[in-house]
Amino acid sequence: MSELHISLSVDGRAVSIAAGCTVLDAARELGIDIPTLCFLKGSAPFTSCMVCMVADDVTGKLLPACSSLAQEGMQIVTTTDHVREARQRALELLLSEHVGDCEGPCRCVCPVKMDIPRLLRAVGRGDWPEARGIVDQAQPHCVLEQDCKAPCERVCRRNQIDTHVSIRAVVRAVAAMDVEGDAALAVAPFERNVSVIGKLQDGEKAALMNDASTAAPVKSADPGGALSPDEARQEAARCMHCDCRKAHDCALRSCAEAYEASQRHYGTRGRHPFEQIAQHADILYEPGKCIRCGICIRIAEREAEPLGLTFIGRGFDLRIGVPFEQSLADGLRTVARACAEACPTGALCVRPEIQHPGKVSR
Ligand code: SF4
Numbered sequence: 001m002s003e004l005h006i007s008l009s010v011d012g013r014a015v016s017i018a019a020g021c022t023v024l025d026a027a028r029e030l031g032i033d034i035p036t037l038c039f040l041k042g043s044a045p046f047t048s049c050m051v052c053m054v055a056d057d058v059t060g061k062l063l064p065a066c067s068s069l070a071q072e073g074m075q076i077v078t079t080t081d082h083v084r085e086a087r088q089r090a091l092e093l094l095l096s097e098h099v100g101d102c103e104g105p106c107r108c109v110c111p112v113k114m115d116i117p118r119l120l121r122a123v124g125r126g127d128w129p130e131a132r133g134i135v136d137q138a139q140p141h142c143v144l145e146q147d148c149k150a151p152c153e154r155v156c157r158r159n160q161i162d163t164h165v166s167i168r169a170v171v172r173a174v175a176a177m178d179v180e181g182d183a184a185l186a187v188a189p190f191e192r193n194v195s196v197i198g199k200l201q202d203g204e205k206a207a208l209m210n211d212a213s214t215a216a217p218v219k220s221a222d223p224g225g226a227l228s229p230d231e232a233r234q235e236a237a238r239c240m241h242c243d244c245r246k247a248h249d250c251a252l253r254s255c256a257e258a259y260e261a262s263q264r265h266y267g268t269r270g271r272h273p274f275e276q277i278a279q280h281a282d283i284l285y286e287p288g289k290c291i292r293c294g295i296c297i298r299i300a301e302r303e304a305e306p307l308g309l310t311f312i313g314r315g316f317d318l319r320i321g322v323p324f325e326q327s328l329a330d331g332l333r334t335v336a337r338a339c340a341e342a343c344p345t346g347a348l349c350v351r352p353e354i355q356h357p358g359k360v361s362r
């Protein structure tokens, strides 16, 4: 083999790769999957999350695959108990500081696991095909046949402010609508996994409730109590969106589930307060879900955002922010969505919901 190439093995399979490539490149060349959270293709490694750990059987050492250069004769293993445990511990450290619920309590207790917060956002926007798709996928016969005991309404956090969102009435309104085609096919596959990572503590729930819409429960004009489409939209707008907007698309959550990482392993005593920053029209920022991977900073830099983002503070208080104390809207003028889509957690996410008037920057 030429001097410019390195020969090594990954999980017993030989591979030859150009000098200067990493162990991650070698594994990917073979189609071997190694989880990553802080890795951003085309950018220098950041090596902060440590979920890409592998071991070299020659030295017995653990290595971060994303930043370790492939070396001649390495015998990399990616699936041993030792490696699995190292990844699990790395994830548990990230979770120990993590603030947020993956799923809203309403969905957790729903017998058919309907994605209620997402349904209410779709209704709030008047996106009837998406709303109908969510209802059709869950097939909540119990609600439609009126014999549901409505555990979702019992646990709805709005009960702690005034009264629960009328979830069943909204579901019935959506089910009664004329929507063309097979709506269930129009939404992403229904996700039944409702594990909750980053569960909110009591004080954190109170912070969420402080920001809730103040609208009163909607009274139906129909004697039978059926909500019209407009009434359903108004009622849906009372939802506080207790779930995480990245619940279906969070790399941290998927990894934590795959490695059975427990938030309790390192405890959650030292975490930051719950905070949602809604200064940007397109994205929402939840610092408590940030794993400080720097991906958003690097994207903003690469795409030449004039201000961009930077790390602010030190140690436990390190967080992303905009230089010169400017707002997120000033920092991310063109790449906000790209940053939110690349963020491996719900720390930065695209805002699907219509904001209530008067509910702006926090
Ligand atoms: S960021 Fe991920 S792990 Fe955290 S609450 Fe959201 S979905 Fe769950």
Ligand code: SF4
Pocket: 104, 105, 106, 107, 116, 117, 120, 155, 156, 157, 158, 165, 167, 238, 239, 240, 241, 242, 243
């Ligand atoms: S406020 Fe909305 S998301 Fe929260 S529990 Fe009630 S219906 Fe679910």
Ligand code: SF4
Pocket: 289, 290, 291, 292, 293, 294, 295, 296, 297, 320, 339, 342, 343, 344, 345, 347, 348
């Ligand atoms: S906001 Fe997201 S992309 Fe940016 S550093 Fe935090 S976790 Fe990474």
Ligand code: FES
Pocket: 035, 036, 037, 038, 039, 046, 047, 048, 049, 050, 051, 052, 053, 064, 065, 066, 067
């Ligand atoms: S992906 Fe390698 S340390 Fe984060």
